[in-house]
Amino acid sequence: xxxxxxxxxxxxxxxxxxxxxxxxxxxxxxxxxxxxxxxxxxxxxxxxxxxxxxxxxxxxxxxxxxxxxxxxxxxxxxxxxxxxxxxxxxxxxxxxxxxxxxxxxxxxxxxxxxxxxxxxxxxxxxxxxxxxxxxxxxxxxxxxxxxxxxxxxxxxxxxxxxxxxxxxxxxxxxxxxxxxxxxxxxxxxxxxxxxxxxxxxxxxxxxxxxxxxxxxxxxxxxxxxxxxxxxxxxxxxxxxxxxxxxxxx
Amino acid sequence: xxxxxxxxxxxxxxxxxxxxxxxxxxxxxxxxxxxxxxxxxxxxxxxxxxxxxxxxxxxxxxxxxxxxxxxxxxxxxxxxxxxxxxxxxxxxxxxxxxxxxxxxxxxxxxxxxxxxxxxxxxxxxxxxxxxxxxxxxxxxxxxxxxxxxxxxxxxxxxxxxxxxxxxxxxxxxxxxxxxxxxxxxxxxxxxxxxxxxxxxx
Numbered sequence: 511x512x513x514x515x516x517x518x519x520x521x522x523x524x525x526x527x528x529x530x531x532x533x534x535x536x537x538x539x540x541x542x543x544x545x546x547x548x549x550x551x552x553x554x555x556x557x558x559x560x561x562x563x564x565x566x567x568x569x570x571x572x573x574x575x576x577x578x579x580x581x582x583x584x585x586x587x588x589x590x591x592x593x594x595x596x597x598x599x600x601x602x603x604x605x606x607x608x609x610x611x612x613x614x615x616x617x618x619x620x621x622x623x624x625x626x627x628x629x630x631x632x633x634x635x636x637x638x639x640x641x642x643x644x645x646x647x648x649x650x651x652x653x654x655x656x657x658x659x660x661x662x663x664x665x666x667x668x669x670x671x672x673x674x675x676x677x678x679x680x681x682x683x684x685x686x687x688x689x690x691x692x693x694x695x696x697x698x699x700x701x702x703x704x705x706x707x708x709x710x711x712x713x714x715x716x717x718x719x720x721x722x723x724x725x726x727x728x729x730x731x732x733x734x735x736x737x738x739x740x741x742x743x744x745x746x747x748x749x750x751x752x753x754x755x756x757x758x759x
Numbered sequence: 760x761x762x763x764x765x766x767x768x769x770x771x772x773x774x775x776x777x778x779x780x781x782x783x784x785x786x787x788x789x790x791x792x793x794x795x796x797x798x799x800x801x802x803x804x805x806x807x808x809x810x811x812x813x814x815x816x817x818x819x820x821x822x823x824x825x826x827x828x829x830x831x832x833x834x835x836x837x838x839x840x841x842x843x844x845x846x847x848x849x850x851x852x853x854x855x856x857x858x859x860x861x862x863x864x865x866x867x868x869x870x871x872x873x874x875x876x877x878x879x880x881x882x883x884x885x886x887x888x889x890x891x892x893x894x895x896x897x898x899x900x901x902x903x904x905x906x907x908x909x910x911x912x913x914x915x916x917x918x919x920x921x922x923x924x925x926x927x928x929x930x931x932x933x934x935x936x937x938x939x940x941x942x943x944x945x946x947x948x949x950x951x952x953x954x955x956x957x958x959x960x
Contacts (some may be wrong), residue, residue, distance in 0.1 A: 521944035522937070526951040527922050527932065529914035550835075554953045556947050560840035560916045561796060562897045564803035569794050573812055574787065577819045581786055729777040730827055754780065 516546055524553035664715070666751050668695075668732050675723040677706055677732075683715045687736060694737045695721060695728035696745060704729070708741040730755055771836035778826035786823055791956035793837055794819070797844045803917055804848035805861045814847045821847075834956075847926060861917035893954055900950035908943030911936050 521750050522528050528536060604757040664684035666730045670677045679695060687693050687710050708719040733749035735742075769785075771792065777785035797818055801811040821843055822829075829839050852859045901909055915927045923939065926933040948955070 518937070518941060521941045522915070522922055524944070525912065525940065527914040527920065527925070527940065529921050530922055551954060552948060553944055555834060555838065556944060556951055557916060558834060558841050559897050559951055559954060560891075560912070561800045561837075561841035562894045563901050564796075564799040564917070566795070567799045567802045567811070569798035569815060570808070570812055573815060574794065575791050577790055577816055577823075578783055578787055580820055581783055581823045582815065677777070681760075683794070700825050728775075728827060 516543065517549055520546055520549040520553050523550055524557045526557075577609070597630070655733060664751065666734060666753070668753060670723070670729075670732075670755060672728065674724075675725065675727075676720055677723055678718065678720045679709070680718045681709070681711055681716060684711045684717075685715055686711050686713065689737050691736055692739050692741060694735050694741045696733045696735065696749070697723065697727055698731035699727050699729040703733070703745050705741060705743070706732075708737070772829070772831050773820070775826045775829050775836055778823055786819065789836070790819055790821070793840050795835065797840055800841060800844050801848045804845065804859050804861070804919075805851055806857075810851055810855075811848070814844060814851060817847050840899055845916070845919075852919070860917045861913050862920065864913075874901045896954065897951065900947055903950070904943050908939045908946070911939045912943045912947075915940065 516536070516539050519528060520530065523533065525535055540550060565589075579749035595713070664682060666679055666681040666684070668677055668679045673721060677695070677697075681693075684693070692708045692710055694708045695706040697706050698704075704724060705728055706723060709717055709719045709721075711717040732753050732755060733745070735745045735747050735749045769788075771789065774785040774789045788886060794815065797815045798811055801814040801818075802808065805814060818840060823842060827925050829836065833839075849859065901912075904912070910923050910929070911922075914920045915922075919924075920928060922936050923933060925931075925940075926936045929936070
């Protein structure tokens with residue numbers, strides 16, 4: 511198929527009017543062709559505007575209340591197995607959310623990374639590890655989350671570089687996990703916890719650890735739970751540290 | 760740069776960002792802004808008011824649960840909601856084994872099409888002038904398309920039909936349908952340019 515023929519598929523693709531096999535082939539082409547991607551982006555905007563051409567109708571008066579009522583009942587972590595709802599996690603995060611603007615946020619993070627340098631020193635046992643930490647901290651798109659305790663005194667600071675798919679976490683005042691237990695760091699992506707890895711603190715209650723973020727994971731919240739040694743596929747208890755990611759860019 | 764204030768007129772994407780921390784007021788506000796659009800679109804596709812209500816409740820529930828799925832780089836919040844609404848509404852029509860309203864309209868030989876007639880739109884009390892103007896531009900642009908082009912676009916968007924299905928529905932050659940769809944979308948791209956992110960707005 512010539513380039514010209516490919517671009518002819520952009521309009522029906524944007525309208526969702528391609529047959530499944532044709533759509534699959536065009537999607538594969540889109541991965542490689544920035545011209546067609548730009549075409550699809552614009553024509554998709556055109557298609558989305560068609561919604562406004564629908565004859566105006568007034569929603570029933572009770573619909574708004576119903577939507578809010580159902581939102582209140584939403585329990586993504588409940589799954590009917592007696593686990594608590596996400597709401598406490600979210601409420602804790604709401605208290606911690608720091609609204610940082612452009613530029614301002616970046617400068618502030620730079621200042622805070624000086625505080626983290628003490629924690630970084632703990633990682634100097636491995637030159638490779640240190641380089642990785644520094645590289646992550648210097649990423650221009652770095653996000654950060656301050657995790658504060660929901661009951662106890664420990665705190666943690668998380669640095670996340672989406673481009674490098676790495677997080678670096680510095681934990682303070684957290685006693686080492688008991689025998690047979692470990693701490694586990696979670697990214698909350700679209701309401702679902704995704705494990706970023708397990709860690710433990712030293713006798714002084716500190717640790718600095720770098721962990722890989724699975725591909726395609728974008729997260730707004732991060733949390734720490736205590737789990738059986740080796741970690742759990744899903745959290746088995748309420749987190750004691752929760753934080754919201756703020757972006758430096 | 761000064762930190763952005765979440766004032767009385769926070770942008771849509773700021774409302775969606777507040778979903779992540781369980782802010783129900785942000786959900787209510789987003790519904791106040793786009794609920795009528797979603798309901799009108801759903802009704803245009805599913806026909807039954809009760810079904811349209813189900814769709815809209817579902818759409819805002821999904822937006823609430825999966826706010827992280829909204830990527831500001833890929834379009835407006837309104838466009839995101841419209842896409843979810845259209846998908847849900849077409850799913851429901853298919854699940855019921857019905858034909859969407861757009862297909863019924865197209866089946867009537869001399870129908871005026873599905874989109875709102877301009878006069879009816881003008882009577883609407885628009886809460887926000889800019890939105891009303893945008894809507895009028897969309898309606899007018901669609902009305903100004905040659906009727907065969909408008910019809911294939913409506914069958915695709917509101918009827919959820921593929922090009923092949925449209926050709927069968929209209930009993931026209933597939934190549935003709937493809938040409939009309941492309942030409943119509945090109946014209947809309949031109950006339951809606953002020954509303955598009957790459958356009959002159």
